[in-house]
Amino acid sequence: MTEILSSGPAVLLADEMGLGKTLQCIAAAVMLDCEEVLVVCPPTLRHVWQDELLKWFGIMANVPDSKKPEIMPGWNIIAYSTIWRESHDDFRCRKWDMAICDEAHALKSWKLPRGKPDSKAATAFFEEVAPHSERVIFSTGTPMPNRPVELWPMLSVLLPDDHQINRRWNYTRRYCSSCDGRWGSKEDGSSNIPELREKLLPVTVRRLKKAVLTELPDKVIKVIELPPTKDVKVALDYESGEIEATKESIEKIRSRIAVAKETGSIKEFQSAQKKLKEYGDLAFSQLAAMRNRLSIPKATVVAEYLRLLLNGGVNKVVVGYYHSGHGDALAEKLKAFGVLRIDGKTPMKDRGRIVAEFQEGSPRVFLAQSKAASSGLTLTAASNIVISETTYVPADLSQMLSRCHRIGQKDCVIAHLLCIEDSPDSLIFKSLAKKIEVIRGVIDGVKVGAKRKMTWLGKGVDPAKLCVKLGNADHRWIHAEMYRLHRLTVDGGPNDGKGFSSSLAGRAQHLALMRHPTRIQYADMLLLLCRVSGQVDGGIPAQLVAEINSLAIDQLSLG
Numbered sequence: 036m037t038e039i040l041s042s043g044p045a046v047l048l049a050d051e052m053g054l055g056k057t058l059q060c061i062a063a064a065v066m067l068d069c070e071e072v073l074v075v076c077p078p079t080l081r082h083v084w085q086d087e088l089l090k091w092f093g094i095m096a097n098v099p100d101s102k103k104p105e106i107m108p109g110w111n112i113i114a115y116s117t118i119w120r121e122s123h124d125d126f127r128c129r130k131w132d133m134a135i136c137d138e139a140h141a142l143k144s145w146k147l148p149r150g151k152p153d154s155k156a157a158t159a160f161f162e163e164v165a166p167h168s169e170r171v172i173f174s175t176g177t178p179m180p181n182r183p184v185e186l187w188p189m190l191s192v193l194l195p196d197d198h199q200i201n202r203r204w205n206y207t208r209r210y211c212s213s214c215d216g217r218w219g220s221k222e223d224g225s226s227n228i229p230e231l232r233e234k235l236l237p238v239t240v241r242r243l244k245k246a247v248l249t250e251l252p253d254k255v256i257k258v259i260e261l262p263p264t265k266d267v268k269v270a271l272d273y274e275s276g277e278i279e280a281t282k283e284s285i286e287k288i289r290s291r292i293a294v295a296k297e298t299g300s301i302k303e304f305q306s307a308q309k310k311l312k313e314y315g316d317l318a319f320s321q322l323a324a325m326r327n328r329l330s331i332p333k334a335t336v337v338a339e340y341l342r343l344l345l346n347g348g349v350n351k352v353v354v355g356y357y358h359s360g361h362g363d364a365l366a367e368k369l370k371a372f373g374v375l376r377i378d379g380k381t382p383m384k385d386r387g388r389i390v391a392e393f394q395e396g397s398p399r400v401f402l403a404q405s406k407a408a409s410s411g412l413t414l415t416a417a418s419n420i421v422i423s424e425t426t427y428v429p430a431d432l433s434q435m436l437s438r439c440h441r442i443g444q445k446d447c448v449i450a451h452l453l454c455i456e457d458s459p460d461s462l463i464f465k466s467l468a469k470k471i472e473v474i475r476g477v478i479d480g481v482k483v484g485a486k487r488k489m490t491w492l493g494k495g496v497d498p499a500k501l502c503v504k505l506g507n508a509d510h511r512w513i514h515a516e517m518y519r520l521h522r523l524t525v526d527g528g529p530n531d532g533k534g535f536s537s538s539l540a541g542r543a544q545h546l547a548l549m550r551h552p553t554r555i556q557y558a559d560m561l562l563l564l565c566r567v568s569g570q571v572d573g574g575i576p577a578q579l580v581a582e583i584n585s586l587a588i589d590q591l592s593l594g
Contacts, residue, residue, distance in 0.1 A: 061087060352420070362376065
């Protein structure tokens with residue numbers, strides 16, 4: 036990192052969460068003999084920085100009062116929420132040897148398209164603090180929370196001489212699939228990802244936990260489908276009709292846009308685009324209203340799942356949620372286990388005490404609201420984290436999971452992502468999956484669109500590993516039973532009692548009718564039979580259950 040700062044104006048420290056970025060930033064500043072240093076961070080982390088400076092280097096840092104701030108020689112630590120205020124003019128205009136931005140993805144909203152309000156903190160930093168700083172460190176484990184356009188503010192400082200980067204329009208046209216023309220423009224896409232990755236590499240330091248902390252236990256992510264209760268079904272049905280009507284209207288408007296493009300009618304196109312935005316905003320608000328309405332009845336299902344965990348041998352658990360009402364309901368239903376909570380109402384001065392009590396005390400449940408407690412907290416006393424509600428932002432999910440999976444963790448971390456059947460949860464998870472793929476392409480160099488291994492049952496069983504454990508006799512039994520179930524069912528495929536998704540039913544039918552399946556396809560069939568084990572003639576043979584259990588995260592009991 037110091038090598039990059041010795042030859043350039045800035046560096047992006049993008050190590051995964053929990054690898055000690057705070058200490059690395061301090062060490063870099065000390066090694067480069069920086070005396071006047073400004074740290075800008077979320078309000079909750081100001082005293083964390085102050086403690087780390089004193090603990091490791093004996094440096095007394097100034098954490099000014101937010102209302103009457105006084106600048107002091109040496110290290111000064113201020114919050115994003117106050118940097119733009121008139122009372123902080125001296126901090127913005129002073130010459131700094133180094134400026135450090137912790138959780139730098141908070142600065143993504145700068146020079147947004149017309150009509151969208153810029154973040155005041157981002158404007159203050161990029162237009163005043165950065166020009167007055169000799170060196171800049173951007174520190175974040177999630178530099179691209181959603182899409183490539185959010186990287187541009189940092190890249191404009193990291194690569195000021197690159198003509199494809201230093202102007203926003205050039206950047207969005209090249210890397211965000213943006214094109215200004217007669218049909219308008221959008222900046223929420225992605226393009227030329229490998230090229231963007233190559234430009235980012237020379238100014239970025241990124242290390243993953245699996246490469247640095249070889250002794251850190253694994254992290255396993257499971258998506259758990261929960262059955263809807265009567266109250267959940269009522270909440271889902273309440274606005275589903277309005278949402279379906281809105282979706283139909285959106286499809287009609289898209290047809291108008293297509294016709295307008297074919298006929299070259301700019302006026303009609305602009306009118307349809309305006310309508311599409313209105314209905315898009317309406318659909319989003321309807322979906323948000325449904326999620327809000329669902330949050331309290333969903334808490335009953337989530338609480339039952341948590342009771343099963345806590346009564347089944349799990350000592351402590353962290354629960355990530357979004358809606359305040361959902362947190363209130365969980366706190367009430369789980370109070371017998373001892374509940375601690377951090378949300379938007381928790382005073383800053385109390386958060387350290389609450390975390391310490393969970394880490395060292397007897398409470399077994401920690402409720403963490405995603406926007407208030409997703410960064411800067413160490414909750415390694417728990418090795419199970421349950422995400423009962425999440426946002427559309429991959430960074431929020433990554434940050435929350437890293438509260439447990441970080442330095443100090445001794446056990447395998449299991450993340451339970453809870454999804455109510457036929458609810459907006461499935462839409463959110465699909466959106467997150469697409470965004471994570473693009474983010475990993477830019478930040479980690481993972482090929483976008485790369486084929487992913489398929490796993491079934493929510494147990495993490497890879498058919499490619501299972502197939503090598505099956506013999507010819509197993510193949511014959513599996514195929515015969517799959518075909519028998521296919522012939523018995525009216526809809527052309529086996530049924531698990533809850534109803535397969537259409538894609539899963541189609542997969543089952545396709546496999547059942549194959550004449551010469553591959554070894555992996557035989558493994559796929561076996562895992563599908565496990566889904567409908569009650570309909571299998573004589574049940575799944577015990578030796579096959581044993582082979583699956585040897586690869587599974589959770590044990591099956593199908594014999």
